[in-house]
Amino acid sequence: MNTPVEQFREDATRVAADEQHRRLIQGALGKYYVARDRQVGRFQDWQSARQAAAETKWEAVNHLDQHLVSFAEKLEARGGKVFWANNSAEARDYILKICREKKARCIVKSKAMTAEEIHLNAALEKDGYEVVESDLGEYIVQLRKEAPYHFVFPAMHLSRGDIRELFDREIGNVKSDNPEDLTMVARRVLRKKYCEADIGISGANFAIAETGMISITENEGNARLTTSLPRVHIAVMGIEKVLPRLEDLALFLPMLGTAGAGQAITCYNSMIGGPRQPGECDGPEEFHVVLLDNHRTRLLADPEQRDALHCIRCGACLNVCPIFKNIGGHSYGTTYQGPIGSVITPHFRGLQDWKHLSNASSLCGACTSACPVKIDIHHHLLHNRRNAATQKPRWWEKLAYKIAAGVLNWPEFYAFATAVGRVMQKFHPLVKGSVLDPARAWTKTRELPQVAPQSFRDYWRARERKP
16 A cells, blocks of 8 residues: 555656646636636735734634633533544544434535545445535535545536536436536435435534634535534534634635635525524524544644644635646645645644655745735745654755755865866766666756856956956
């Protein structure tokens, strides 16, 4: 079985060579850029909005202990139940326990990245439950037995033809690849499942400490059905999703819509604060919220990088990342893809096993510029690289850095090494790409930078000799 880094290299190499895949992704993202920029222009001051969002998330994360307690107390006062899960296993066990107690058979689930993070579907299916994704994109990748490709667009790597063939094979008698027709095919299947389901599982985009309510934002209305029709609703959310005040949504909902999908605001925005109350005609009989830590407090304890917990999962950094656009979401091999995934995954799943993701970056800074809450993403990638090298440096890395330090601290030797490099680069084309090429890892896909024909020191000496 391949290690994470071996699998990443294999998948990234294969996908980067698939020109059709790259055209599909870059074409879709080209339309996103136009829509996003149009919506950004509707803000009175987008940069001030970003700063306000960053400060709000800073307050929320740096006072997380207070806000989470306030959220839980207010939700429980209305009859909701809160479970604090330290890790994936505790979260899965709690949800499985509820399913067994309620003698559930069918479970509908709206989009929830935290559920993907704890591998909830696999655990439920192993226990004998039927689990149906109700988000159209998630339903498509579930039929393909794939993980979501992107935070916001789970099936963006598929064409209409791919989806038609999938539906024809799995559902039957699907002849049209018109998007509306394909949507109606999925709707006919999913509407039956809503009525059959005993339990609905969702995520949460935000949790409001002031009111003890969760906020779910979506474009299809599937989450409203998932959380309203079944007798039991379970929401799974990371502890970092909390916001201090209800009024904060006035900023975060349009920012999420703009950065995530180029919309003024998403079509459906729901607030859920508990089970059905006396006199209410619909809603679940029980409402459970699973607050997931799963190493988030480990990241919280790092003052240098804790602002990575500010992420609102809009996917904006993925959409502008040149690496993501070429290797795709599945190559990352983890729940959270792209630049922000490369920052937080090593914290969540182990730095040494996942440090390669932080190296899969051009460090161009596009992710940081796109982030609506101003997370310093590309610098955090550098922090991960440094921490990995400090924590467990490889022997050849230590040797290489010692040699480099010696050369850079000895001016005469540095000048000699530069002169040798200037001569040797003339012979490099003879061995380029072969096993004799000392820079083969670089030159397989890039040109080796040329040594300047004259060093600055030599130039300055020549300048000084002029009258």
